[in-house]
Amino acid sequence: xxxxxxxxxxxxxxxxxxxxxxxxxxxxxxxxxxxxxxxxxxxxxxxxxxxxxxxxxxxxxxxxxxxxxxxxxxxxxxxxxxxxxxxxxxxxxxxxxxxxxxxxxxxxxxxxxxxxxxxxxxxxxxxxxxxxxxxxxxxxxxxxxxxxxxxxxxxxxxxxxxxxxxxxxxxxxxxxxxxxxxxxxxxxxxxxxxxxxxxxxxxxxxxxxxxxxxxxxxxxxxxxxxxxxxxxxxxxxxxxxxxxxxxxxxxxxxxxxxxxxxxxxxxxxxxxxxxxxxxxxxxxxxxxxxxxxxxxxxxxxxxxxxxxxxxxxxxxxxxxxxxxxxxxxxxxxxxxxxxxxxxxxxxxxxxxxxxxxxxx
Numbered sequence: 001x002x003x004x005x006x007x008x009x010x011x012x013x014x015x016x017x018x019x020x021x022x023x024x025x026x027x028x029x030x031x032x033x034x035x036x037x038x039x040x041x042x043x044x045x046x047x048x049x050x051x052x053x054x055x056x057x058x059x060x061x062x063x064x065x066x067x068x069x070x071x072x073x074x075x076x077x078x079x080x081x082x083x084x085x086x087x088x089x090x091x092x093x094x095x096x097x098x099x100x101x102x103x104x105x106x107x108x109x110x111x112x113x114x115x116x117x118x119x120x121x122x123x124x125x126x127x128x129x130x131x132x133x134x135x136x137x138x139x140x141x142x143x144x145x146x147x148x149x150x151x152x153x154x155x156x157x158x159x160x161x162x163x164x165x166x167x168x169x170x171x172x173x174x175x176x177x178x179x180x181x182x183x184x185x186x187x188x189x190x191x192x193x194x195x196x197x198x199x200x201x202x203x204x205x206x207x208x209x210x211x212x213x214x215x216x217x218x219x220x221x222x223x224x225x226x227x228x229x230x231x232x233x234x235x236x237x238x239x240x241x242x243x244x245x246x247x248x249x250x251x252x253x254x255x256x257x258x259x260x261x262x263x264x265x266x267x268x269x270x271x272x273x274x275x276x277x278x279x280x281x282x283x284x285x286x287x288x289x290x291x292x293x294x295x296x297x298x299x300x301x302x303x304x305x306x307x308x309x310x311x312x313x314x315x316x317x318x319x320x321x322x323x324x325x326x327x328x329x330x331x332x333x334x335x336x337x338x339x340x341x342x343x344x345x346x347x348x349x350x351x352x353x354x355x356x357x358x359x360x
Contacts, residue, residue, distance in 0.1 A: 045104050047079055049143055052107035057115045058125075061135065065312045068165075071135030072116065074149040076107040078137040080169065082207045083279035084236055086267040087136045098271040103209075106143055113152035117350050120160050127347020131157070131164040140170040142209060154179050161188060161346040167233070169194040171211040171219040177226050184228040187343040191223050192262075194233040195249050197242045205283045217256045224257025229339050234326070235264040239294030241287060243322055247329045254333035261335040263326050265314045266295060268304040294318055 057072050077091055081103040088098035096105055109115075119125060133139050139150040150166075157164050158179055166173060166189075173191065183189035197203050198213045211219070223230045232253035237243050250261055268276055280288045292303075298314030299305050305315075313319060330336050 045100065047104050047106060047143065049106050049108050049147075052076060052109045053111065054109050054115065056119070057109065057112055058119050058131065059135070064308050066135070068132035068135065069129050071132040072112070072153065073134040073136050074109050074112050074139050074153060075134075075137050075141060075143070076109075077102050077105055079103055079106060079141045079143060080138055080207055080210045082210070084206070084238065084266055084268070084272065084276050086269055086272060088272050088275065089270040090136065092271070099275055106141075108143065108147055108149060110147070110149065112149050113156050114353055116153055116156050117352060120156070120162060121349045121352045125349075127160070127162055128344050130342050130344065131162060133164055133166050135167070138168050138170060139166060140168040140172040142170070142172075144170075144172060151176055151179070156350055158183055158188075160350040161186075161348055163188045163342040163344045163347070165190040165192055167192045167194070169196070169207065169210045169216065171215045174219050174222050177222065177228070180223075181226040181228055184226075186346065187340050188346065189228065190339050190342070191228055191230045192233055193220060193223075193230060193258075194235045195253060196235065196238075197245055198248055198252060199245070202242070206279070217252055220253060220256035220258050224259075229260075230258045231260040231262060231339055232258040232335070233262050233264065235262075236266040237263050237322055238266045238291065239298055239318060239322070240291035241284070243294075243325070246322070246325050250326075250329045250333050250335060254335050258335060259337050260339050261326070261330045263322070264312050265298060265319065265322065267311060268295070269306065273303045298322075 052075075058070050059072070061069055061071060076094070077096075078085065078087065085102070088102045091098050091102040091105075094107070096102070120127075133150070133153065139153075144150050154176055173193070180189050180191070193216055195213060195216050196207060200212050200214065203210065203213055220230050220232065232250070234246055234249050237246070246263075253261065266276075277288070277292065280291055284291070295303055297316055298319040299310075300315055305311055313323065
């Protein structure tokens, strides 16, 4: 236990963890596929994990731009540390910042499985809607390795035969193939894996704690071999930076076994604009003006647009070229087959916390 140096006149110098707030402090570099050199190790900031005592889990989505109506998120904040992440501003609602706090102060919904069990038992939930996990931050971020909240949620969803899909850029997803493959065989589960670039060096700088591109492709292979349908998400597409990789990413994903593809244009709401431009200035200074210019060309001269119908795809000639490129190479590599239709008729309420099923 830590000791505070100024203990004169005090009953104790101990600094115990508040059992209602911080869950743990984690040094989680072991998930990386490369060695951490001494200079980087000296600068590292450990992840702090706090208990999120949430009372609800299933969230309704009213955006016409998003292809799911309901989502569940096991975590708030994300260790992946992607400089472009549109979810960063959500941390500001928690009294934290959208920068380093977002990726080092993670709120874990440790009671999520119990809450989900209760919510699936409500008479208002009939199982007719597909659930997306996660709609905001990654459900397979590194801390999931030890906390296993996502796996606990999958166990409840499997018991309820509730149709759902996961969205991730972390190969930790392969850990749960034993649960997911039987669900996919019954058209209750689909996987979505994001690949931003095939350049491992760029990925390390842009998405520092995600799985390397080669590992993500391997995850697609493992899922396809297990009979799990996979959609590759070329996301986000950063005009002037990774858009040139669209054909190569689609080809690699198709060869790995993906059967469908989608994309999302870079979104830079609120503080994310400065965070991402700061990343460009540090890591790709020669490309800064070009990338910023292309982004503005897809956003009506601005760096982002919150308008429905525009925020995920952009507008203008450059955005139209991106859309056309996706369409051409999606068809060329056979990624236009689409995904299987979910079967939502199999839903049955899981046994609740009192050991009972729904009465009516």
